[in-house]
Amino acid sequence: MKLINKFTLWYLCITLAAMLVGVAIAYNKVKSGIDEAEINRLKVYNDQMARQMQRGVSPDTYMRGRPAEIKLLLNEVPAKKYEVLEHSFYNTMLQHKECRLTVTSFYKINGQYYSISSYNYITKAKEILKGLMSSFIWIFIILLVLTVLSARFVSRLILAPFHHTLKKVRSFNLKDKKSLQLPTANAAELKTLNSFLNGMTDKALDDYRSLKEFTENASHELQTPVAILRNKLELLTESYLHGKDPDTVTGLIADMQNAIDKLSRINSSLTLLARLENNEFGNKQSISFSQLTTEALQSFSELMDMKAITLDTKIAAGVSVQLHPALTDILLGNLFSNAIRHNIHGGQISVRLSKSRLVIGNTGNPPEVPTTELFKRFKKGRKNSDSIGIGLAIVKQICDVNHFKIQYDYAGGWHIMQIIFEESTGSTMLQKEDANALFPERQH
CATH class of the missing domain: 3.30.565.10 (Histidine kinase-like ATPase, C-terminal domain)
Structure with missing residues (x-):
C-alpha cells in the first residue's frame, strides 16, 4: 500500500470515530436544548395563568384554547415548585408515536393551593437521532470523496520532491563519480532525508575513490617485493645449478628476506588501518x-x-x-x-x-x-x-x-x-x- 493511501485511510478512520462521538454529543445537546426550551415556555404559561387567577381574572382569558389543567390541592404546595413529565404514546389517528411534555407548577393563590399543568408535543429522541445520523452520513460521504480525490493531487504536489529524490537515488552510480544532486525540499522531514542521503552518498564516493586509489597503490607496492622475490629465486636457482660461491647465495637470500619483510610490513599496516577504520580500539x-x-x-x-x-x-x-x-x-x-x-x-x-x-x-x-x-x-x-x-x-x-x-x-x-x-x-x-x-x- 502506498504511503498516501495509508495516510488517507488513517485520516478517514479518525474522522469516522470523531463523527460517531460527535453524533452522540450533538444528540444529547440538541435533545436537552429542545426539552429545556419547551419546559421554560410551559413554565411561563403556568406563571401567567397563576397571575391572572391572583387578580381574580378567569384563566380562560389567558389560556385561549391552550391545553392546560388547573387543580385545587387539599394539601400545601410541595417543596418542588414544578414537575416535568415526558410521556411517549402511539397516536392511532396519526399512525405514529408521539412524545408529550407536561410541566406542572404549584402555587398559593388567595390562601388556596393550586397545581397548573400545561403540555405540548415535542420532537421525539429517535427523530432527532435519525436526522443527525443522516446528516453525518452525507457529510462523511462527501468528505470521503473529497479526501480520496484531493489525496492524489496533494501527493503529486507535496511529495513531488520525495519522488524526485527516489528517482535520483535510483540513478545514482558510484562509477559516475558525481555527487547526488537533490532538489530543494519543502518539508523538514524531506530536508533531513536529503541531508542524510547527500552525506551518505558523498561518503560512499569518498570511500570508493579511496578504495580505488588504495587498490591501485597496494597493487603497485606489492608488485615490487614480489618481483624481487621472483628474480632472486631465479638467480638463486641458477647459482645452485652453476655452483656459485656462498657469498653470492647469501646475498640473494638476504635480498629475498628484505622483500618478505616489506610484504609483512605492508600486510601488518593494512590490517592496522582496517582495525582503526572499524573503530576496534575504543577502550580509552x-x-x-x-x-x-x-x-x-x-x-x-x-x-x-x-x-x-x-x-x-x-x-x-x-x-x-x-x-x-x-x-x-x-x-x-x-x-x-x-x-x-x-x-x-x-x-x-x-x-x-x-x-x-x-x-x-x-x-x-x-x-x-x-x-x-x-x-x-x-x-x-x-x-x-x-x-x-x-x-x-x-x-x-x-x-x-x-x-x-x-x-x-x-x-x-x-x-x-x-x-x-x-x-x-x-x-x-x-x-x-x-x-x-x-x-x-x-x-x-
Whole structure:
C-alpha cells in the first residue's frame, strides 16, 4: 500500500470515530436544548395563568384554547415548585408515536393551593437521532470523496520532491563519480532525508575513490617485493645449478628476506588501518604521555646514534591523554621512526610536549610532494625511499578516531609535525613564523 493511501485511510478512520462521538454529543445537546426550551415556555404559561387567577381574572382569558389543567390541592404546595413529565404514546389517528411534555407548577393563590399543568408535543429522541445520523452520513460521504480525490493531487504536489529524490537515488552510480544532486525540499522531514542521503552518498564516493586509489597503490607496492622475490629465486636457482660461491647465495637470500619483510610490513599496516577504520580500539584510558614519550625516545636512541642525530627535548611532566595504550605506542613509534628515517646524517631532532600538543621537528631534505599528500596511503616524500608509505596514514587515522588535530609543515630545512590534543585560546596550529621559537637550533 502506498504511503498516501495509508495516510488517507488513517485520516478517514479518525474522522469516522470523531463523527460517531460527535453524533452522540450533538444528540444529547440538541435533545436537552429542545426539552429545556419547551419546559421554560410551559413554565411561563403556568406563571401567567397563576397571575391572572391572583387578580381574580378567569384563566380562560389567558389560556385561549391552550391545553392546560388547573387543580385545587387539599394539601400545601410541595417543596418542588414544578414537575416535568415526558410521556411517549402511539397516536392511532396519526399512525405514529408521539412524545408529550407536561410541566406542572404549584402555587398559593388567595390562601388556596393550586397545581397548573400545561403540555405540548415535542420532537421525539429517535427523530432527532435519525436526522443527525443522516446528516453525518452525507457529510462523511462527501468528505470521503473529497479526501480520496484531493489525496492524489496533494501527493503529486507535496511529495513531488520525495519522488524526485527516489528517482535520483535510483540513478545514482558510484562509477559516475558525481555527487547526488537533490532538489530543494519543502518539508523538514524531506530536508533531513536529503541531508542524510547527500552525506551518505558523498561518503560512499569518498570511500570508493579511496578504495580505488588504495587498490591501485597496494597493487603497485606489492608488485615490487614480489618481483624481487621472483628474480632472486631465479638467480638463486641458477647459482645452485652453476655452483656459485656462498657469498653470492647469501646475498640473494638476504635480498629475498628484505622483500618478505616489506610484504609483512605492508600486510601488518593494512590490517592496522582496517582495525582503526572499524573503530576496534575504543577502550580509552588515561595515558601518561610524558613517560611514554621519554621511553619511546630512549628505545630509538641507538638508531639516532647510528646516523649521528642530535636530540633536543622539552617534555612537560604530568601530561596525560585519553588514548588506547596500543595506539599510543604505534603513534609515537611511527612519528619517531619517521623523523629518523627521513633525517640526514648528523641531523637534528627536536621534541616539544605540553598539555595541549606534541611537536616533533627533524632536519631533512624537502619532500617531493605537498606535505598534506603524505597522510594518504602509499604516499612517499621521496620516490627512492625504502618506506612503504603507510606510517603517516596510520598516524592520521589514529588522530582522527581520537579527535586530535594533526599538521605537517616543511620550512627552512625542517619537517615539523604537530599533534594537538585540545584547543587553546591562541592559535591551534603551529605557524611557520613561530618555528624558531620552538626549535631554536634552526638558527645555527
